Structure formats: structure tokens, C-alpha cells
Amino acid sequence: MKKLPDAKGHFGPYGGRYIPETLVKACEELAAAFQAVKKDKKFNEELRYYLGAYAGRPTPLYEAKNLSSHFGCGRIFLKREDLLHTGAHKINNTLAQGLLAKRLGKKRIVAETGAGQHGVASATAACVFGLKCVVYMGAVDMERQALNVYKMRLLGAEVRPVHSGSKTLKDATNEAIRDWVTNVEDTHYLLGSVVGPHPYPAMVREFQSVIGNETRHQILKLTGRLPAYLMACVGGGSNSMGIFHPFLKDRNVRMVGIEAAGEGVHTHHHAASITKGRPGVLHGMKSYLLQDKNGQVLLAHSISAGLDYPSVGPEHSYLKDSGRVIYQAVTDREALRGFELLTKLEGIMPALEPAHAVGYLPKLMPKTKRNDIVIICLSGRGDKDMGTVQEHLKV
Amino acid sequence: MATIDFLTQKISQAKRKKAKLFCVFLTLGYPSLPATERLIFSAERSGVDILELGFPFSDPLADGPTIQFSSEKALQKNVNIHDGFRLVSKLRAKGCKMPVVFFGYFNPVCSYGAKDFARDAKKAGFGGLIIPDLPPEEEQAFQKECRKRKLRRIELVAPTTSDKRAKMLVQRSQGFVYYVSLRGVTGARKALPSDLKAHLAKLRRMTKKPVLAGFGISTPKQAADISRMADGVIVGSAVIEHLKRGIPAAERFIKKMSQAVHGV
Numbered sequence: 001m002k003k004l005p006d007a008k009g010h011f012g013p014y015g016g017r018y019i020p021e022t023l024v025k026a027c028e029e030l031a032a033a034f035q036a037v038k039k040d041k042k043f044n045e046e047l048r049y050y051l052g053a054y055a056g057r058p059t060p061l062y063e064a065k066n067l068s069s070h071f072g073c074g075r076i077f078l079k080r081e082d083l084l085h086t087g088a089h090k091i092n093n094t095l096a097q098g099l100l101a102k103r104l105g106k107k108r109i110v111a112e113t114g115a116g117q118h119g120v121a122s123a124t125a126a127c128v129f130g131l132k133c134v135v136y137m138g139a140v141d142m143e144r145q146a147l148n149v150y151k152m153r154l155l156g157a158e159v160r161p162v163h164s165g166s167k168t169l170k171d172a173t174n175e176a177i178r179d180w181v182t183n184v185e186d187t188h189y190l191l192g193s194v195v196g197p198h199p200y201p202a203m204v205r206e207f208q209s210v211i212g213n214e215t216r217h218q219i220l221k222l223t224g225r226l227p228a229y230l231m232a233c234v235g236g237g238s239n240s241m242g243i244f245h246p247f248l249k250d251r252n253v254r255m256v257g258i259e260a261a262g263e264g265v266h267t268h269h270h271a272a273s274i275t276k277g278r279p280g281v282l283h284g285m286k287s288y289l290l291q292d293k294n295g296q297v298l299l300a301h302s303i304s305a306g307l308d309y310p311s312v313g314p315e316h317s318y319l320k321d322s323g324r325v326i327y328q329a330v331t332d333r334e335a336l337r338g339f340e341l342l343t344k345l346e347g348i349m350p351a352l353e354p355a356h357a358v359g360y361l362p363k364l365m366p367k368t369k370r371n372d373i374v375i376i377c378l379s380g381r382g383d384k385d386m387g388t389v390q391e392h393l394k395v
Numbered sequence: 396m397a398t399i400d401f402l403t404q405k406i407s408q409a410k411r412k413k414a415k416l417f418c419v420f421l422t423l424g425y426p427s428l429p430a431t432e433r434l435i436f437s438a439e440r441s442g443v444d445i446l447e448l449g450f451p452f453s454d455p456l457a458d459g460p461t462i463q464f465s466s467e468k469a470l471q472k473n474v475n476i477h478d479g480f481r482l483v484s485k486l487r488a489k490g491c492k493m494p495v496v497f498f499g500y501f502n503p504v505c506s507y508g509a510k511d512f513a514r515d516a517k518k519a520g521f522g523g524l525i526i527p528d529l530p531p532e533e534e535q536a537f538q539k540e541c542r543k544r545k546l547r548r549i550e551l552v553a554p555t556t557s558d559k560r561a562k563m564l565v566q567r568s569q570g571f572v573y574y575v576s577l578r579g580v581t582g583a584r585k586a587l588p589s590d591l592k593a594h595l596a597k598l599r600r601m602t603k604k605p606v607l608a609g610f611g612i613s614t615p616k617q618a619a620d621i622s623r624m625a626d627g628v629i630v631g632s633a634v635i636e637h638l639k640r641g642i643p644a645a646e647r648f649i650k651k652m653s654q655a656v657h658g659v
Contacts, residue, residue: 018501018529019530020457020528021555021575022554022555022575022578026555164460165453171454178459178579178580185578281500281528286505291506294503295502295504296453296503297453297454
């Protein structure tokens, strides 16, 4: 397999750097700094220290036996990213980029956030590394995720409401980029997913690959074999890329990325960019994009704010076209059933994002053989979603 | 039928007369398509040299609040690329000789079909293209098609651009070079950066192509001052701000700005 992305950040026809000229220098500097730290022993030691002692790595790989026997076939394992500090995999990336920002001599970070998880993780990294932090968040999302707004403010971050466009994640991203264009000399843009202009998709993939590297090691140690299936939810696609990437060369490991089908992919209320979108350019990259016939970007919808994004990381688009990863869409309702199932059978309340992956098990498990190993990346915990869950599930 | 290259004519004419170039930005369809048409004709009468016609996009990430606002308003009326092509064809049929440059983000172009876009834009009477999120490194097939159709690709140079890259950009840029006068998004500013003069001087030493400065220019005095340092100016958000108060206000503003630039 070719090494991707190429020098200009392309994954086949996707990715690249579709950005205003003012940002070219910052992206070039960042790409160079990223190349340098990848091999830098001191940087990696420091990062390993923070990921371990501060964030709580390695996360366990837990065999969900009750869940497996519920389906009567296959062995289901959960990669417990939900146990990390701040409650989701996002911290892997923010600690790494925080260290990188310091190395670049930047004093300030800006971040976009939808559900608030990346915002909280960014504010946390800024706090521990002594950086000033501004988080852009859609006004609609601020209302939906008031608790995370409060947390970010407690951590010392400034949360700026975004009133433009749809007032959600995509507009918060536009606003974060506008801030970056204006303050590019002293500011690092801490992007939260494998999206955006080169080097972000490759860089965030690298920083999240710790998930897949650990998983590979752990499953071999526990069972002596590789999984038959890897499954993860895909919004921008950072937790899925993190767990998939170290297994891409293992031809027998099948991978399923789960998009949010919202109220159904045949309605207008979904966030299934790969299933229903077509290639386009947004936020500095070329990738599958939800757009109308005139090339205007459509609003995404999902019960989980973290999957509510109209595009997807460019490498996912590439993996979709190449057939290496299969992408499926799971509705709000199926995700809620996944949430309920995992809570009742295993005593683990997942965030609504990975609940989408759990929600696909009823379709996947009947296809598995008795001893097939299925690993789900449980990217975050459900605490932040209690309000939403309460509206839908009666006890 | 070969279309007349108004952009090249205008630029060589300004060069001969040592005149400054005044370029006005309008958002297509704001406040309405007939208003855009009227404004283009009155701009030509006011001596505007080049029109930059902004195509609305849902996610204009290089633009400040003013142009975001006008784009949203235009999109609410479902203004699209076809409207822009129809309007420019109509202007040409009615005898408008002002060069018109397309300004827009890449996704609607990509969605239209990049090759078809280049063909239809040229046919409608566009002289050039400014696509702020499409650096010369991307979309080689599209760039080649633009060259084939003689649709000028106008490159932007920013204050953060390195000298080496600036040389590449001015060499590739066709028609004129667009210098982004500040770090940030479009929109009126009270003061312009102190390093503007030095940057413009350096850029003008690199090329014989006219260098026009844009972003943040909002008063006749600023326009005149910057015209002394550059080969002309581009004014956008300030026009839209006046347009919010009505078409006559915008027309008066454009006339004043034109006089300020051409008085240099």
C-alpha cells in the first residue's frame, strides 16, 4: 500500500490544502514542525508521560461477555477511550497539539467544538500547558451543551458563541479559521478531528493512532489473534481513524465506520456525509460533503452533536472509494437502543457517538462466526448526553 | 464567437496612461439581482475599472461579517452560478465594457463541474477568476482549463507570504496581483497595517503586472493613500455596508471612492 497522504496532503483525489493564502505559511510551518516532532525522542517522551500519568493511558480493552452472549455469536471487545481524563478520546490529540503549539512558540490556541468535548479537551490542554484558549461554539450547540460550556469557562477558556450560518459545528469551524487568519503569528489552531487542510488529517491521525496501536498489542496479548471486525463511529472521523489506521495493512481485519443517519438517510435530517454526500471542498480539504445541487453546504443532523458535521476526514473518503473500510449509517433511534443495550448489559453508559457503533451490532453480529473478534472503539462516556437521553428513554 | 478581453485591454490602457485601477466588489444578488445589475451599470459610469462579482457561498471562510451577511441574504433568494452567468451575458449584450472578475469559493465551482464552469464563465463574459480557497497547487486540470479558455487566474499574496512564494504567485498570476492588505478576513478597518507600504513596494519590484490592494479599505482617504503605494485598490465590504442603507448611498460611495483613486 502507498504511503498516504502524499507530500501535498492528498489521499488520492481527497485532502489537500484549500486555504486562503494568509494561512499557507502557518500550515507549512505546522507540517514541518509535525514532521520534526514525529521522530523527536524528547517530544514523544513528554507526550507519553502526559498521555499516561495525566490522561490515563493505556486504556483497557474490555471483553463485553454479556453483550456477546446476548447476540449468541462472536466475541465483542470494547476499547475503553471513555475512561480517559475529560471523558473521550479527544484528549489524545489536544495534549499532543498543545505540546506542539508550545514548541512552535505560540501563546494562544483556538479551537472549534460541537458537543463541547473537543472544547473541554482543548481547554484542559491549554490549562496544563499554560496557553491562552479561545473556543468557538455554535450558539445552538451552546444551548444544547450548556454543561460543557460551563466546564470550559471553569478551566479558564473563553467560549465565543457563533451566530453565523447554522450556528453549529461547521460555522464554529469557519469562525475558528477566521480567528486563525487574523492572529496567525501567535495562535495555533487546535483542530479536533482528521479534517481540515494538510497537515491536520495526517497529524490528528498520528496523534489518535495510539488507540489502534494499543488495541493491536492488547488483542494479540489477550487472544493471540487479530480481530475479524473493527468498528467505530465517524463524524469528522478521528477516533475511527485512530483505531483503524494501525490495522490497515492487516487484510483480514474488516473495518466498519458508522455514520449518523439521524432520522434516516432518506430524510433531510442526517449527518451521513459518506453515504449521501458527494466530493466537495469545505474547511480546507476535499472530501465527501453534504451539499445541494448548487454546491451550498447542507446542514447535518444527528442526536449526537459530535457526529453533526456535513463532511468527513479526507482519508475516510479515500478508504470508502478503495473499499478498504465499509461505511454504514445508524439512525438516532438505533443509537439510543445501542446506548440502552450497553448500559443494561454491561453497566457502561456510552456517549451517543459510540452508541451508534453499538447500535450497529444487531446487524453485524449475525454475520460473524462463533469465535470472531469484534472490537468497538468506545470513544467517549455518556455523562454529557444525560439530558438528551432523558428526553428519549423512560425508566 | 471570440469574446473581447476587456480585462487585458483595461490593464494595458491603465499602464499607458499611468492611471490607478479601481476595483469594486459586489455580492451577486444582494440586495437583489436587478439591484446588482443597476449597480454594475452605475459603477461603470462612475469610472470603476474592474468589477469583482462575488458569488455567495454558505461557508465564506475568508470573509468578515459584512460579506457573510450579504451572502446569506443572496442565498435566501436562491441565487446561484447560473444567475451570475445570465447576468453577465445580459450586461455584455447591453454594451457593458467593464471587465468582470468572478470571486467565489471553490465548492460551488467544483459542484458545477470545473471544466464546464471555465467554459461557461468565459462564454458569459468573465475575464478572470479569484478563488480565495484555491491555491495554485490544487486542481491542476481546472487550472489548465482556465488557461486554455484564457480565463485569467488572479492570485492572492498575503502579508504572511514568504518572498520565495510571492515570486511564484506573481509569476503565475494573470491580469493583476491581489495583495491582501492585512492579516484577517475581509471587512472595513479603521487603520491599515504599518507594514503595508513596504510589502507593496517589494511586490511591485517583483513584477510588471499591476498590484491591487484589497481587504479593509473603507474611506476615500484610505483608498487614495493606498493607491499611491499600489497600482490600485479593491473595495468590497465598505460598498456592501453602504448598500445596506440603499442603492443610492452605495452609488454615491462608489463615485467618491472612484474619484479618490483616480485623483492620485
